Amino acid sequence: PRQDEYDLGATTLTTWLLKQELKGTIDSEFAVVLSSIALACKQIASLVGRAGISNLTGLAGEENVQGEAQKKLDVVSNTVFSNCLRSTGRTGIIASEEEEFPVFVEETFSGNYVVVFDPLDGSSNIDAGISVGSIFGAYLPSEECSLEDAEDGETLMNNCVLNVCQPGKMLKAAGYCLYSTSTVLVLSVGDGVFGFTLDPLIGEFVMSHPYMQVPESGKIYSFNEGNYDMWDDDVKAYIDSLKKPEKWEGKPYSSRYIGALVGDFHRTMLYGGIYGYPGATNAPNGKLRLLYECAPMSFLAEQAGGMGSTGKERVLDIDPTAVHQRVPLFIGSKKEVEYLESFTKGK
Ligand code: AHM
Ligand code: MG
Secondary structure: OHHHHOOHHHOEHHHHHHHHHHHOOOOHHHHHHHHHHHHHHHHHHHHHHHHHHOOOOOEEEEEOOOOOEEEHHHHHHHHHHHHHHHHHOOEEEEEEOOOOOOEEOOOOOOOOEEEEEEEEEOHHHHHHOOOEEEEEEEEOOOOOOOHHHOOOHHHHHHHHHHHHOOOHHHOOEEEEEEEOOOEEEEEEOOOOOEEEEEEOOOOEEEEEEOOOOOOOOOOEEEOOHHHHHHOOHHHHHHHHHHOOHHHOOOOOOEEOOOOOHHHHHHHHHHHOOEEEEOOEOOEOOOOOEHHHHHHHHHHHHHHOOOEEEOOOOEHHHOOOOOOOOEOOEEEEOHHHHHHHHHHHOOO
């Protein structure tokens, strides 16, 4: 099996990146970008772990562009992520959940990679010490609108937005980092999904999950069922069906919901099942953002043999029309997402 390619204890993220370079899956510029993301994740892991004793719990007193109250750690994590990416000199544009517009990176001298990220997802969990995570995706600069062509600030801004609004199927890499009982970085550069656990003794990400595969099916559903009354009838009918013991040989599906996508998705990757954030009467496209939440996670799901769907179409096929666009998300085991789609597709 392909798992045997790697000597687990001896493969760090750094040696894995070098191996990818040798194989030609990534170039050296991109390896630098990915290393800088790993560094940001290590720094955020440390901040999250110490939040309760270093005055980093609670609100920052500002709202982000989406009208959400920012936590202190949202703001600090965003700065950490941006600084790490900028310092590589290889990222042309960065776009974050916490900033209204994508940012053109002046320090960059080559590479020009486009990186999208949610620096601290699920941050409502922080003050209770429950799992949170970071999510990221990286694209090549779009060939149609080069940043060099921009004659004025407005054209530059528009070109930045166009570069960022690429469909998920164009992703060159995507990943997340879970800050939980351990810190786990899960990454794909388009040739399988790999998980690395932070070894706190040596401060390195060490390979722990080579070629991750999401189980083909799994009897766990992860939805915020408090929103049930506001969902479409087809989603209600789907959830109702999971709860019928007679339909599932006497044992209905189990419900698990952390309220942090990275944690709920990581469990789904390992145990199988489905995570869903449907549209609702008060939010027709749900809550999650296409660019830095749904697309990177769908890229990972597909790379691991699973699926990411809006219920109507493949998430990776959607051409984004706005940086902070929301879409419904149903993601996880192939059979589970297909079963959901049997209720929602073509309706
Ligand atoms: P955030 O980016 O503002 O943290 O919101 C995203 C989070 C996801 O991690 C999580 O799955 C979802 O919001 C939970 O939302 P809700 O509390 O509505 O269930
Ligand atoms: Mg988020």
